[in-house]
Structure formats: C-alpha cells, structure tokens
Amino acid sequence: MAILVLAVVVGIAFWLNRRYSEPGAAPAEVGAVGWAAAMRWTTVRPLARADAGRLLRHPSFLVGAVLTPLMIVAAIGGEPDSSWLRASTSIALALVPLGWATIIAANLVALRPRRTGADELLSAAPSPQPVRSVALMLSAIPAATVAAVLAAGTMVFVGRSHHFSGSFLAAEAAAGLLIVAGSVVVGVGVARWLPHLGFGILAAAATAVIQARFFELDAWPWHRSQADPLRFLAFLAEPTSVDLPVLEVRHAGWHLAYLAGLVLVMAGVALARNGVPRPLGALLGATVVVTAAAGWAQLRPPGEERMAEMISYITDPVSHQTCTQDATVRYCAPPEEAGRVADWRDRVTGVQALLPPPVAARTLRVTYRPPTVIGNSDCAPQPFFDGLHPAVADKVAAADVWPDDGAVHPGTPRFPCGGSLTQEFFTAVQVGAWAVDLPPSPHHLDVRCSATGQARAVAALWLGAAATPDGAQTLRALVAEPTDVPGLLTFAGWNDPPMWGVRFAAADAELALRLLEMPKEQVAEALAGAWDEVVAPATTSAELARLVGLTPPVAGAPGHRTGAGPACP
Amino acid sequence: MSTATIQLDGITKSYGSVKALDSLSLSIGPGVTGFLGPNGAGKTTLLRMMATVLAPDSGRMEVLGSDPQRNEGRLAIRRRLGYFPQEPGYYLNLSAFAFVDYIAILKEHTDRAARRAEVRRVLELVDLGDVLHKKLKAMSGGMRRRVIVAQALLGRPELLVLDEPTVGIDPEQRLRFREVVSRIAEDHTVVLSTHQTEDVAAMCQRVVVMDKGRVRFDGTTDELAAHASGRVWSAAEADPSARLSWRTGTGQHRLIGDPPAGSQLVEPTLEDAYLLLIGHTTAAAQGA
Numbered sequence: 063m064a065i066l067v068l069a070v071v072v073g074i075a076f077w078l079n080r081r082y083s084e085p086g087a088a089p090a091e092v093g094a095v096g097w098a099a100a101m102r103w104t105t106v107r108p109l110a111r112a113d114a115g116r117l118l119r120h121p122s123f124l125v126g127a128v129l130t131p132l133m134i135v136a137a138i139g140g141e142p143d144s145s146w147l148r149a150s151t152s153i154a155l156a157l158v159p160l161g162w163a164t165i166i167a168a169n170l171v172a173l174r175p176r177r178t179g180a181d182e183l184l185s186a187a188p189s190p191q192p193v194r195s196v197a198l199m200l201s202a203i204p205a206a207t208v209a210a211v212l213a214a215g216t217m218v219f220v221g222r223s224h225h226f227s228g229s230f231l232a233a234e235a236a237a238g239l240l241i242v243a244g245s246v247v248v249g250v251g252v253a254r255w256l257p258h259l260g261f262g263i264l265a266a267a268a269t270a271v272i273q274a275r276f277f278e279l280d281a282w283p284w285h286r287s288q289a290d291p292l293r294f295l296a297f298l299a300e301p302t303s304v305d306l307p308v309l310e311v312r313h314a315g316w317h318l319a320y321l322a323g324l325v326l327v328m329a330g331v332a333l334a335r336n337g338v339p340r341p342l343g344a345l346l347g348a349t350v351v352v353t354a355a356a357g358w359a360q361l362r363p364p365g366e367e368r369m370a371e372m373i374s375y376i377t378d379p380v381s382h383q384t385c386t387q388d389a390t391v392r393y394c395a396p397p398e399e400a401g402r403v404a405d406w407r408d409r410v411t412g413v414q415a416l417l418p419p420p421v422a423a424r425t426l427r428v429t430y431r432p433p434t435v436i437g438n439s440d441c442a443p444q445p446f447f448d449g450l451h452p453a454v455a456d457k458v459a460a461a462d463v464w465p466d467d468g469a470v471h472p473g474t475p476r477f478p479c480g481g482s483l484t485q486e487f488f489t490a491v492q493v494g495a496w497a498v499d500l501p502p503s504p505h506h507l508d509v510r511c512s513a514t515g516q517a518r519a520v521a522a523l524w525l526g527a528a529a530t531p532d533g534a535q536t537l538r539a540l541v542a543e544p545t546d547v548p549g550l551l552t553f554a555g556w557n558d559p560p561m562w563g564v565r566f567a568a569a570d571a572e573l574a575l576r577l578l579e580m581p582k583e584q585v586a587e588a589l590a591g592a593w594d595e596v597v598a599p600a601t602t603s604a605e606l607a608r609l610v611g612l613t614p615p616v617a618g619a620p621g622h623r624t625g626a627g628p629a630c631p
Numbered sequence: 632m633s634t635a636t637i638q639l640d641g642i643t644k645s646y647g648s649v650k651a652l653d654s655l656s657l658s659i660g661p662g663v664t665g666f667l668g669p670n671g672a673g674k675t676t677l678l679r680m681m682a683t684v685l686a687p688d689s690g691r692m693e694v695l696g697s698d699p700q701r702n703e704g705r706l707a708i709r710r711r712l713g714y715f716p717q718e719p720g721y722y723l724n725l726s727a728f729a730f731v732d733y734i735a736i737l738k739e740h741t742d743r744a745a746r747r748a749e750v751r752r753v754l755e756l757v758d759l760g761d762v763l764h765k766k767l768k769a770m771s772g773g774m775r776r777r778v779i780v781a782q783a784l785l786g787r788p789e790l791l792v793l794d795e796p797t798v799g800i801d802p803e804q805r806l807r808f809r810e811v812v813s814r815i816a817e818d819h820t821v822v823l824s825t826h827q828t829e830d831v832a833a834m835c836q837r838v839v840v841m842d843k844g845r846v847r848f849d850g851t852t853d854e855l856a857a858h859a860s861g862r863v864w865s866a867a868e869a870d871p872s873a874r875l876s877w878r879t880g881t882g883q884h885r886l887i888g889d890p891p892a893g894s895q896l897v898e899p900t901l902e903d904a905y906l907l908l909i910g911h912t913t914a915a916a917q918g919a
Contacts, residue, residue, distance in 0.1 A: 092683065092684055092686050095702050095705050095706045095709065098702040098703050098706045099703060100703060100707070101706070104739070104741045105736060105741055107741075108736045108741055112732075112733055112736060174722065178720045178721060178722060178723070180721060182679075182684050182716045182718075182719075183719050183779070184737060186682050186683065186709060186714040187709060187734060187738045188706055188709035188710045188737070188739055189736070189737040189738070189739060190702075190706065
C-alpha cells in the first residue's frame with residue numbers, strides 16, 4: 063500500500079513538473095554564484111525579511127496555519143481531563159500538518175525564479191546562492207513563531223474547558239515548532255537539489271511515510287513494544303498509553319537537540335549544492351556528530367535512581383499515593399487520579415446503603431492500580447508492560463504490579479477509546495462483587511471464575527448499577543457492547559477493560575436491569591432478608607428472581623450462558 | 632589585462648549539432664555597441680555570456696577585467712553589471728517597487744533607505760514613478776519591460792547588457808530609453824541587441840552584425856550604411872531582379888540591388904544596409 067501511495071505521489075510530482083514548467087524559458091546554465099571568498103553576508107538579513115514575507119503569505123502555508131488550531135482541538139479536545147504530558151505532545155503532533163504545508167510553501171518560494179522564468183534575471187545578480195539559501199532558510203524563524211502563536215492561542219481557548227494534570231512541558235511542544243522550522247529547510251534543500259515542481263510534495267509525503275513507520279509497532283523494519291526508545295529517532299514520539307508522567311522515559315531536551323541537529327544537517331546539505339568549502343564541511347561534520355550523539359542519548363535507559371523510582375511507583379504504589387480513611391473503608395490514589403476519589407467514595411457509600419448493616423461494616427480497601435491493557439492513539443489495545451521502558455519492564459513482574467491483595471482496584475472510568483464516562487460504574491460493581499463474596503481479582507486479565515447464572519452475580523450488578531447515577535443506562539449499554547463469547551460480558555476489543563475478576567452473563571445483567579425497575583428499597587430489603595442464601599454459590603439467578611417476585615429467566619435460552627469456565631466458589 | 636570592457640577570443644558555443652557561436656573574437660569598450668542579426672544568429676547566446684549567465688564551450692573571455700569562468704570573477708562582474716535578458720520573467724504578484732527592491736537586495740544594496748531611494752530613482756528614470764505600487768500583473772507588457780530596464784540601471788552599473796530591451800515599448804518611451812542609455816554610455820559600456828535598426832542608428836557608436844554565429848560586420852553605423860550606398864532605389868513598380876524589394880506606405884517600391892529601369896537612387900538607411908548585408912551573406916552561403 064505504501065509503495066502504491068508513493069508511486070501515485072511520484073506520478074503527481076512529475077505531472078506537476080511538466081504542467082507548470084516554462085517551455086520557452088531556458089534555465090540559466092550558470093546560475094547564481096556559488097561559494098566565493100568575496101561573498102557578502104550582509105545581504106542575508108534584508109533578503110530573509112523579503113523571503114519570509116513571501117513564505118508566510120504563500121497559500122500552502124496559510125492553509126496549514128488555518129488548519130493548525132483545528133488540529134490541536136482535534137488532538138486534545140476529546141479528553142477534557144488529561145495530562146499536560148499528553149497535551150504537550152499532542153500540540154507537537156498537531157503542528158505536523160503545518161510542517162507538510164510549509165515544506166511545499168518553502169519549496170515553491172525557492173523555485174519561484176524557475177517557475178516564473180525569472181531565474182536568468184535573478185541569477186545575474188551578484189548575491190551568491192549560499193547567501194540566498196541561508197536567507198530563505200532563515201524564514202524558518204518567523205514560520206515557527208507563527209506556529210507558536212497559533213498553538214498558544216488555541217491552548218488558551220482549549221484551556222477554558224479542559225483540565226490538565228501536571229505541568230506544561232515546553233520542550234515537548236517545542237518539538238512541533240522545530241518540525242515547522244525544519245520544514246522550511248527541507249523545502250529549500252529539495253529545491254536546491256531537485257529543482258523541479260512536485261518534489262516538494264514528494265518530500266512532504268516522504269516525511270509522513272518516515273514518521274508513520276515509527277508509529278507502527280509491527281511493520282518493517284521492526285516489531286517492538288510501544289515504549290521502545292527507538293521511537294525517539296523519529297521526528298515525534300508519542301507518549302505511551304500508560305499516560306503516567308512518572309513512568310514515561312522521555313529525554314525531551316535531547317530530542318530537541320536531535321531535531322535541531324537534523325535541521326542543521328539538512329541546511330548543510332542544501333548549502334552543499336554549491337560545493338563544500340572547508341568551514342561548511344567542518345560544520346556539517348560537527349552537526350552530524352551532535353545529531354548522532356543526541357540520538358544515542360535518547361536511547362539510553364533511565365538512570366539507577368529514576369529506575370528505582372519507576373519500579374517503586376509500580377510495585378509499591380501506596381508509598382506514592384495519598385490515602386484517606388472513612389470508617390472502615392480506605393481509599394488510596396496517586397495524585398493524577400486523586401480527582402476520582404470523591405466518586406469512588408460515593409459509589410462505595412451507595413452500595414453500603416443497600417447492604418445489610420453487618421456486610422456494610424466490613425473493612426474494604428479501594429486502591430488504584432495501573433490498567434492491565436492500555437490503548438495507544440488509534441485505540442489498539444496494548445499490554446501495560448509494553449508501555450514501560452524495556453529496562454523497567456525487565457525488572458518487574460505482573461504479580462508485583464497487581465498483587466492479589468483482596469482490595470478493589472478501580473479501573474477505567476469510561477467506555478473505550480475516550481468514550482462516555484460511567485461515573486465509576488465499574489468500580490461500583492467491583493464493590494458489589496466484594497459485598498457478595500465474589501472473589502476479587504488483581505486485574506482484568508486474571509478472571510478467576512465465572513459467576514454466570516449465580517444469584518450473587520445478579521446482586522453484584524444490581525448493587526453497582528443502583529449505586530451509580532444513570533447506572534441502569536450504563537448497564538444497558540454494557541450489555542449491548544460487542545462480545546467475543548456469546549452470552550458473556552467480555553469487553554471484546556476494549557483497550558482498557560474494567561478490572562472485574564469474574565465473568566458475568568448477559569442474562570444476569572438483564573435480570574439486574576429488571577431489578578432496577580423496582581423500587582431500590584424493596585429489592586434491598588428482599589436481598590437482606592435472605593442474604594446468606596443470595597451470596598451462596600449454589601443459589602441461581604432464577605431463584606433470586608423468584609425471591610424478589612420476578613419471573614425467572616429461562617435456563618438455556620439465548621443470552622444465558624451456564625458454562626464459561628469454573629464456577630465461582 | 633585588456634583595457635577593453637569585454638574581450639572575447641575564439642568563443643564557441645554549440646547546442647547539440649547547432650553551432651550558436653563559431654570561434655568568435657571581439658573587443659568591446661565604452662560607449663554603445665549594437666548587435667544586429669537575424670533570429671538564430673547567436674546574439675542572445677553572446678549577450679548571455681557577457682552577462683555571465685552562460686558559459687562558452689571553448690575560448691577565453693574577460694569582462695570588466697575578470698574571468699567569468701571563476702566564481703570570484705563572476706561575482707566581481709555581476710557587482711558592476713546591469714542585465715536585461717531576452718525573456719525576463721516576472722513576479723506578477725509583486726508591485727513594480729517591490730520587485731525592483733527585491734532585485735536591489737540581490738544586487739547587495741543592503742542599506743534600506745538608500746536602496747529604496749535608488750529603486751525610486753530608476754523607476755522614475757523609465758517614467759514609472761506614478762505607478763510604483765501597481766502590481767506587475769496589472770501592467771501592460773511594455774510597462775513590465777520598463778520595470779526590467781529599471782532594475783538593470785540599479786547602482787549605475789559600469790556594464791549594461793540589454794537583449795532586445797525596446798520590444799513592446801511605445802515610441803515615446805523608446806525615445807526616453809535612448810536618452811537614458813546615451814547618457815549612461817558617456818562613461819560606461821552598453822551592449823545592446825535589437826531587431827530595431829532605428830535604435831541602433833540612434834544610440835550606437837558601433838554596430839556588429841552577426842549571422843550563424845559569426846561576425847559579418849563590425850564598424851560604425853555610418854560604415855554599415857555606406858555599405859548600401861548606391862544600391863538602394865525607389866521605383867513605381869517592383870523589379871523581380873532586385874535583391875530585395877518591398878512596397879512602402881506611399882505606394883512606391885523600395886529596391887535594393889542593381890538599378891532597375893525607371894528607378895531613382897535614394898539615400899540608404901541602416902536597415903537597407905543590414906538587409907543587403909544579410910541577403911549577401913545568405914546568397915553567398917546558398918551559392919557555396
């Protein structure tokens with residue numbers, strides 16, 4: 063597919079060249095003077111000013127500029143509560159289309175003498191080609207300035223309706239500005255070496271292909287994890303889907319140095335079109351070394367101290383979390399999840415209000431743990447460990463991250479891929495499951511048993527939904543979600559599934575929905591009156607239905623699954 | 632080092648199998664030198680070499696004391712050169728002022744105030760002072776060519792190379808152009824290629840007639856005109872035996888060659904001499 067796209071782009075490039083070449087105007091065989099000892103660099107400044115004006119007014123650049131705020135809003139707008147890490151890197155990513163447009167604009171501005179047939183007239187002027195090239199490339203500064211203003215202005219607008227945890231990461235966002243600046247250099251360089259229309263478009267396409275290769279995890283030339291540091295050799299590297307700044311290993315400063323080095327190398331290549339005098343050769347060599355060093359620096363594993371901090375965060379989270387105690391319930395959350403504690407508290411007290419007093423008085427711990435499966439930018443599910451730096455992932459085990467400690471581990475607060483918030487419905491169901499003695503599980507991948515057809519499964523689902531605002535609606539939506547095992551709630555394709563340790567049947571969820579249509583107090587009283595029976599593993603959901611006065615579901619009917627692994631003890 | 636502004640020795644240039652310049656040697660000094668010749672004579676090729684935008688295949692050149700084959704020489708020449716190419720090309724979205732200002736920057740006029748004053752000066756010289764900020768795309772072809780003349784005059788260059796500068800320019804402006812060029816040529820060198828023999832007659836102290844890459848005539852305009860002395864006639868009817876003949880606006884026929892019966896000898900113009908010379912050359916080549 064990539065080859066086909068490339069072939070189409072090359073074809074368009076050559077068609078454009080034939081379409082817009084001046085047939086009558088013979089290009090000057092001897093163009094602008096190359097490197098000369100008597101060169102005057104004083105021309106650079108006024109020339110740069112003139113060229114910058116043409117670049118910033120070029121239709122291609124203007125289109126890119128208009129699109130930039132829209133791209134930023136599209137990249138960030140969908141997540142009203144996010145981290146500055148993700149927002150900062152999204153700003154950089156949103157500037158890439160402006161970069162493509164700038165490559166084309168800079169290329170066309172550089173080729174303007176040729177396109178208009180004025181190259182013979184202009185090349186007869188004394189200003190040497192290296193001076194002209196430097197002046198053109200200095201347009202990168204105003205171009206990047208425009209990008210910065212657009213990004214800042216858009217973020218002021220977005221910030222009114224969004225909350226970002228952490229601090230703004232200027233170095234991350236600045237990568238986007240360097241990309242815009244570098245795009246000017248690429249456009250000029252391509253014009254110098256391939257002075258034909260269409261190659262600017264080809265260059266923009268090539269940068270997109272190169273970047274896309276780095277975004278894909280399983281395409282040639284590699285098969286790698288999401289957190290592989292090799293990705294920092296691209297122009298941009300997204301944060302991993304772990305989305306926790308403490309677990310992100312990013313050498314933002316080195317990446318800026320790397321990008322700046324690439325820009326300078328390209329600038330040197332553009333200037334080399336007229337020869338490589340010794341100073342340019344030395345500068346080019348030094349820049350290549352600096353770029354390579356910066357690239358290598360990004361690949362280094364974190365230092366020992368940083369490694370220890372990351373491992374501690376994962377395996378001893380309580381030491382990095384803030385805990386609060388409410389009577390018999392203890393809540394622990396890291397700073398970035400602290401905003402959810404209030405909702406967890408509401409769900410727990412909501413469930414406790416529906417329980418028999420002795421059950422409600424039991425000790426409970428609600429402790430945040432990282433999700434087991436995370437999603438990347440295109441919502442493809444990735445294991446959590448794939449989001450860890452390989453050096454860190456090698457030193458931790460799943461049992462360290464998700465200990466079997468009997469606590470409720472709140473997972474995702476929303477439907478998949480940035481879908482609607484559930485107001486901690488999944489956590490409420492976990493609390494309900496705890497209340498009816500269903501075995502807790504450390505994480506979603508560790509499904510201990512199947513509660514399908516058990517009365518306590520219905521009770522857990524009902525307790526969770528009844529304690530959650532719009533819980534019935536959420537449960538209904540959950541039942542309608544795709545499943546890979548008919549009759550079971552399996553969260554097929556979810557990149558961040560809830561941490562439910564047991565398998566529930568869709569039929570049991572439907573019975574819970576019928577209970578939700580009854581007065582809450584009535585159901586609670588009926589359950590409390592036969593609590594020991596309700597929580598007994600042998601009690602079926604049909605018996606529960608009779609207990610509360612409902613027609614039991616038909617066993618074996620479509621949607622009711624009586625076997626999905628070992629039954630919960 | 633030669634004292635001539637331009638020194639050409641054995642210059643040759645070919646485009647494939649076509650020889651545009653055939654071992655041409657010439658020396659050009661201060662004043663206005665006009666180049667005449669039919670299409671394909673090699674005039675533009677030669678002027679492009681003088682303007683350092685084209686390199687010869689062989690031969691030696693020296694322009695303003697520098698060798699245009701070397702970067703340093705080319706740079707030195709271009710700092711003292713004003714060039715009007717045959718097909719200039721324009722930045723149509725720019726105004727006349729902005730376009731000439733841009734070229735002034737490329738000509739290393741870095742002081743902004745001085746540069747803007749110079750741009751204004753040259754545009755006023757070509758009577759475009761009232762339309763400084765008019766966009767080139769809104770100008771007629773003649774006006775655009777005057778803009779190109781203006782840019783060639785930037786910085787009062789020691790050498791002006793003008794390739795058909797008066798094409799499309801109205802007679803009044805052509806007069807103005809002659810006046811400007813003549814003033815410049817008082818102490819500078821102007822090389823001019825044109826099909827307009829009246830321009831050559833009005834401006835040039837020296838005329839070079841080229842054909843098929845070679846010089847056919849090199850001398851003063853009077854000497855060229857004298858070449859046709861006694862060979863130009865006026866008659867009521869055309870004479871098929873005449874070398875060249877055409878009907879004039881008065882209804883009379885102008886004939887060049889041997890006197891036909893009933894004709895009247897007339898004073899030859901430069902154009903008559905040029906036509907006679909080129910016709911001579913063509914006939915000789917065909918005979919050969």
